[in-house]
Amino acid sequence: MATTTRRPPAARAGRRLGGAARLTTPALLALTAIVTIAPFAAMVFIAFAPASGQTFPDAFIPTHVTLENFRNVLSNSxxxxxxxxxxxxxxxxxxxxxxxxxxxxxxxxxxxxxxxxxxxxxxxxxxxxxxxxxxxxxxxxxxxxxxxxxxxxxxxxxxxxxxxxxxxxxxxxxxxxxxxxxxxxxxxxxxxxxxxxxxxxxxxxxxxxxxxxxxxxxxxxxxxxxxxxxxxxxxxxxxxxxxxxxxxxxxxxxxxxxxxxxxxxxxxxxxxxxxxxxxxxxxxxx
The missing domain is CATH 1.10.3720.10 (MetI-like)
Incomplete structure (x- = not known):
């Protein structure tokens, strides 16, 4: 007669914790990457935004992209x-x-x-x-x-x-x-x-x-x-x-x-x- 072995509760809990850790680590890394990249992305968006898009978060939805800011800063400084x-x-x-x-x-x-x-x-x-x-x-x-x-x-x-x-x-x-x-x-x-x-x-x-x-x-x-x-x-x-x-x-x-x-x-x-x-x-x- 075949018998089945049952895993102890501690082993099942360990497997669940291991799976949760494998899911949590990529999420934490992705969140860290987003937080790190966000200021850089804001800088780039504001640099290419027209004068009306100076404030946050307006710069993330500019009406159009312009190079005027780069021309001004290169010529006036x-x-x-x-x-x-x-x-x-x-x-x-x-x-x-x-x-x-x-x-x-x-x-x-x-x-x-x-x-x-x-x-x-x-x-x-x-x-x-x-x-x-x-x-x-x-x-x-x-x-x-x-x-x-x-x-x-x-x-x-x-x-x-x-x-x-x-x-x-x-x-x-x-x-x-x-x-x-x-x-x-x-x-x-x-x-x-x-x-x-x-x-x-x-x-x-x-x-x-x-x-x-x-x-x-x-x-x-x-x-x-x-x-x-x-x-x-x-x-x-x-x-x-x-x-x-x-x-x-x-x-x-x-x-x-x-x-x-x-x-x-x-x-x-x-x-x-x-x-x-x-x-x-x-x-x-x-």
């Missing part, structure tokens, strides 16, 4: 100059921070010297110091050097990036020591090992860090506001704030904001493959 300043600030910072962070990460990960651990953790401890606490001393130092309202004062104080050094050190530490030992046996110099071994192998990490550094500097507001005291040295973030203070229509401000998003999307699109490779490599090794 210094947005071209602001864009050049932001590009110089962001790209120069990316190149220099990647160079210094990868060199420091290589030294902290693979080299042995007195005080290495103390130096590294002391440098890393600066992450706990808020930028606002060092703003005034940094400004005084930059002012003494005569770098106020210039690119040197804008870029140099941001190059000592402890987070970037930490990320590069952790990634380089995973590289096999045998590669460097073989290079030393072959008589390779430190610079050659850095350029021929470290840089090619950490390319995904450099691309990932480069995206983050670019976004940090492209969206930076406080330091460019303090250093760029003239209109010619303002970045896009500071320039858009001045548009709001000048009672420029909201449509034009949103058009300027939409323009500022394009370089970020371009950088992410170009380096997306390296981002994926970096995440995959970290997951495999972890």
């Amino acid at each position: 210094d947005i071209t100059r602001w864009t050049i300043n932001s590009l110089i600030y962001s790209l120069a910072s990316v190149l220099l921070i990647l160079l210094f962070a990868s060199m420091a990460g290589y030294a902290f990960a693979k080299k042995r010297f007195p005080g290495r651990e103390v130096m590294f953790w002391s440098f890393l401890a600066t992450l706990m110091v808020p930028f606002q606490a060092t703003l005034i001393p940094t400004y005084i130092l930059v002012s003494k050097l005569g770098w106020v309202d210039g690119y040197w004062g804008l870029i140099v104080p941001t190059l000592a990036n402890s987070q970037a050094v930490f990320l590069m050190r952790q990634f380089i530490a995973q590289l096999p020591d045998e590669l460097f030992e073989a290079a030393e046996i072959d008589g390779a110099s430190e610079w050659r090992m850095y350029t021929t071994i470290v840089l090619p192998l950490v390319r995904p990490a450099l691309a990932t860090l480069g995206v983050f550094v670019f976004l940090w500097h492209w969206n930076d507001f406080l330091w460019p506001l303090v250093i760029g005291q003239s209109g010619e040295m303002q970045t896009l973030t500071v320039g858009l704030a001045t548009l709001q203070s000048e009672n420029v229509p909201v449509n034009q401000v949103m058009a300027g904001a939409a323009i500022t998003v394009l370089p970020s999307l371009l950088v992410f699109g170009l380096l997306q493959r390296y981002l994926t490779d970096s995440i995959a490599a970290t997951g495999i090794k972890g």
